[in-house]
Amino acid sequence: MDAICMDRVSVRVTVEGSDAAKTLLHDVTLNLTEQRIGVIGANGSGKSTLLRLLNGLVEPSEGTVVVHGQDTVSAGRRVRGNVGFVFTDPLSQLVTPTGREDVELSLRRTVKNRKERTARAEAVLDRFGLLRLADQSIYELSGGERQLLALAVVLAVDPAVLVLDEPSTLLDLRNRELLRTTIAGLEQQVVMSTHDLDLVLGMDRVLVVDSGQIMFDGEAAEAVAYYRHACATALNADQLGGTRR
Template sequence: MDIRFEQAEARFEGRTILQPLTLSLVEKRIGIIGLNGSGKTTFARMINGLVAPTAGHVTVDGFDTVKQADAVRGRVGFIFQNPQNQIILPILKEDLALGLKRKKLSAAEVKAASDAVLSRFGIAHLAERRAHELSGGELQLAAMASVLVTQPELLIMDEPTNQLDLKNRNLVSRTIEGLHESVVVITHDLDLIGDFERVLLFHQGQLVGDGPADETIEFYRGLAE
């Protein structure tokens, strides 16, 4: 996965949310940190085209996130901060089938793909459950399944351990660790990304730190004092 920002900038109602930025991301596990309002979520949403750059451009494997949005979104999955917003249909197995609709698979192929992703995350027993019946950890795993059933190469997660108790936080952390897809994780949970290959630190709309997890996190701790 090759993500490139070329003087990409994000402005909203005359205010700069993200200063012009040029960089390339190729690492398998990337963390994004920063204070609230620092621009980190805007940056992540620019990767899959949820936010279009107001200047410059962003590409994923050579595909422009604006001009070739379908190709990009086929490669990049996004899990929102509230995973309940990820589950559109009330029953989990129905939601998985909806995600596969654009692939024009047969009913048997849809069932096989859905069963496989549910088994992968150990939540096959939740197939008939409603989203509001799930625990925080189960809901996060269900959100992962709903995105990964379409087989993107990259998964972006916005605060995946937010408001989880310790048991569910550890469950989600282990699951992320075991993913074979590339991941970009926006988080305030610094332990979650403590062994990531690369961590980006945003502050006041600028990229102010970029390096191995331990170095960037240490710099962030000093910045946040």
Template sequence: MSEIVVDGVGHRFGDRTVLRGIDLRITEGRVGFIGANGSGKSTLARMLNGLLTPTTGTVTVDGLDVARKGAQVRRKVGFVFTDPDTQIVMPTVAEDLAFSLRRSGLGKAEIAERVRAMLARFGLAGHPDHPSHLLSGGQKQLLALGSALIREPEVIVADEPTTLLDLRNARRVSEALNSLDQQVIVVTHQLGLLDGFDRVVVLDDGRVVADGPPATAIETYRRLIE
């Protein structure tokens, strides 16, 4: 597993402080971030692969500082957004998967094989030429996950990956995440998604207020929002 270290991290958007003095060391295979809207959990998640850099403090992944080595960090850490439409960039399903490998240095045959394998893995084998944006919501999210995984990262960070999905598709995405060999960090309001996780971190007003086994952390979260 990768070692992700968040050391004294604070973050501001203009005059608004969204993270305050966050210290975490993450080495577990399955970790959840939960908290009310505005708690800072999505901001923190985006720092884990360098989409955002902290205003104060540092975030490192296996010793790589996300502020200085962002490109290297993103090779290690894939990211899945809440809304897959923000992540899908190419007209067809196969093209979108291949697009993630455009700077990989792989040959055409290897890229084609990885695309084929990812289509099969996520139930999209019958849709290589299907318009990406005409997929169902669940299929789009699986495509977004596949586009992150095709680069073979060591870590997947998923920011509320089931929030926009109906129950059936949310279950499909949850099962896909649970099947991964990679280290997985999930931001979610759907507490059932955290079943079987190793650790849950609760954020409130930009601070970590609980951090531990899921049952204990989730109970703290429930008390916070009551």
């Protein structure tokens, strides 16, 4: 399988009102070849920055990011054509009034025939159990239905890599299970951040991110155990500090 390679990548941003740049990621080197890769960590740890590097939404301040042979800076447009990105909030990427229109819009560049495009869109929507909602306003859908629709829109164009930033946040149990089984059956290389530790246990490899660095990189069960222990240790330290004050 083609790899996702990060070589000594750091990301820094300028904070308004401060002379010093804020470091979001620091000196990250990875070679990701597995089919299913999970990313876990606390809010603000750098998970989303790591994921956004993969399709050029964020560019490295130092180092290089190469996705399946393409540099995300010098070949950013080609990378974005090969990397599908699903955001936490589906309304940030659903741009037309209905699901049918959104899926057809994503297919417009690759499927020129209108009838074929309609048929393809219906097949994609049916795959996610959304065909009955195809012509309903996206604002009338539940949060979970919107999230599944966003996933359908991205997968309609068959990207080589699928990146999901906390996709289960708005899902109920039924739709979470649908998401899990869908991810398990995809041909694409999948990189997913999540707070759902049960969901991440199905991954081939899991990264634990903290303070902009990779603190653990290994098998899913071991990564989850490491993260649970790190969270418990931090909580105990905070409670101890509060007692002393």
